[in-house]
Amino acid sequence: MREKPKVVILACQQALPDPEPLLQALEAAGLTARAVPEPCSSKIEAFHLLRILAVEADCVRVLACPEDACLLKEGSCRLGRRLKHAQEYLQEIGLEPERLEVTRLNPGEAVDLPRLAADLAGVALTLGLNPGRRRVQEKEPQK
Amino acid sequence: MIVGTRKPLAEIQGMVAGARRLLVAGCDTCVAECVAGGRREVAELSAALMMASRMAGRQVEIREASVDRQCIHEFLLEVVEAAQGAEAVLSLACGAGVQALAARLPHLPVFPALNTQFIGETAERGLWLENCRGCGDCLLGLTGGICPISRCAKSLLNGPCGGAVGGLCEINKAKKFDPEVPCAWLQIYDRLSALGQLERLTVLAPPKDWSRGEAGGPRRVLRPDQRP
Ligand code: SF4
Ligand code: SF4
Numbered sequence: 001m002r003e004k005p006k007v008v009i010l011a012c013q014q015a016l017p018d019p020e021p022l023l024q025a026l027e028a029a030g031l032t033a034r035a036v037p038e039p040c041s042s043k044i045e046a047f048h049l050l051r052i053l054a055v056e057a058d059c060v061r062v063l064a065c066p067e068d069a070c071l072l073k074e075g076s077c078r079l080g081r082r083l084k085h086a087q088e089y090l091q092e093i094g095l096e097p098e099r100l101e102v103t104r105l106n107p108g109e110a111v112d113l114p115r116l117a118a119d120l121a122g123v124a125l126t127l128g129l130n131p132g133r134r135r136v137q138e139k140e141p142q143k
Numbered sequence: 144m145i146v147g148t149r150k151p152l153a154e155i156q157g158m159v160a161g162a163r164r165l166l167v168a169g170c171d172t173c174v175a176e177c178v179a180g181g182r183r184e185v186a187e188l189s190a191a192l193m194m195a196s197r198m199a200g201r202q203v204e205i206r207e208a209s210v211d212r213q214c215i216h217e218f219l220l221e222v223v224e225a226a227q228g229a230e231a232v233l234s235l236a237c238g239a240g241v242q243a244l245a246a247r248l249p250h251l252p253v254f255p256a257l258n259t260q261f262i263g264e265t266a267e268r269g270l271w272l273e274n275c276r277g278c279g280d281c282l283l284g285l286t287g288g289i290c291p292i293s294r295c296a297k298s299l300l301n302g303p304c305g306g307a308v309g310g311l312c313e314i315n316k317a318k319k320f321d322p323e324v325p326c327a328w329l330q331i332y333d334r335l336s337a338l339g340q341l342e343r344l345t346v347l348a349p350p351k352d353w354s355r356g357e358a359g360g361p362r363r364v365l366r367p368d369q370r371p
Contacts, residue, residue, distance in 0.1 A: 043358075045181070046187050047184075047186035047187040049188065050191055050194075051190045054190040054191075054194050065365025086187070089187065093152065093198065096193065113145070131197065131198045132193070133194070
């Protein structure tokens with residue numbers, strides 16, 4: 001059976017408190033998906049994004065609040081800069097920067113889940129498997 | 144502190160190309176402050192190298208270790224231990240740290256992941272400025288605490304040169320700086336003025352003895368009272 005692309009969602013809890021329906025929609029679209037709830041997108045560092053890509057994901061999507069609606073004022077804006085830094089690394093490696101992206105969702109507003117899932121699935125299926133990612137036959141790295 | 148910047152990934156990959164087991168070693172002091180070589184940057188670089196090597200069809204085992212100061216031998220034990228079994232070490236410390244680590248690992252190649260830039264100050268978030276050249280004969284007491292050697296583009300001892308425009312150094316005409324470089328001698332003037340010490344500017348500084356700086360060959364500090 002062909003391996004399904006895997007998407008890891010890092011979801012700011014203000015932007016998307018319950019990522020479960022999104023995961024179900026992504027799985028229905030032919031992907032494997034996992035969500036990591038984040039207290040605020042400011043907690044996400046560039047190395048988290050790169051590590052997730054190196055270890056388990058074909059695409060990573062951060063769901064964050066708009067920059068001017070961030071609970072921690074500058075958090076979402078900093079996340080944007082860190083994400084750009086991680087994307088620059090991808091360009092140096094020769095991987096598509098679109099494997100790491102952010103979607104801004106207004107906290108407290110209903111999310112258009114079918115649209116978000118279609119967007120994510122479109123990107124993940126177009127990019128396909130990440131050739132830099134660890135595959136199952138590879139050993140776990142030593143700490 | 145010492146300010147460094149990461150080398151391009153392709154250059155780093157070229158250095159460690161032959162190694163199947165690699166230790167990536169960070170330094171959590173100066174180069175962590177300038178966001179180039181602390182444990183976060185070690186994690187970023189390790190993940191990037193892992194992905195790049197898989198894409199090149201090679202499998203590399205990467206370990207990560209960071210210590211507080213790679214330039215001090217006592218701090219290096221953890222990295223030296225983590226290097227057991229590695230075929231190469233990639234250090235994200237400044238040049239002094241890379242060399243101290245290499246001295247402790249005589250049988251392993253140790254490569255620099257950073258370009259060491261200068262002795263500097265964190266001026267603002269994300270902005271580091273060179274403000275000392277380690278000249279060996281500090282003049283700050285005469286210049287109101289502003290270093291003309293590192294902050295004046297011509298390292299003038301009796302400035303300003305006359306080329307400043309609107310408080311800015313004329314180097315801005317030759318090269319793009321963001322933010323623009325202020326005239327260090329105008330800053331010295333303003334500072335001495337605020338201190339009520341403008342008369343200092345009437346005293347001509349004599350020619351400087353550069354042999355006390357890097358022009359004098361390898362430098363060392365020997366403190367007999369501190370020797371073993
Ligand atoms: S090794 Fe270099 S970067 Fe690290 S603490 Fe020493 S001087 Fe600073
Ligand atoms: S005068 Fe010399 S020692 Fe003093 S800050 Fe400038 S370069 Fe450094």
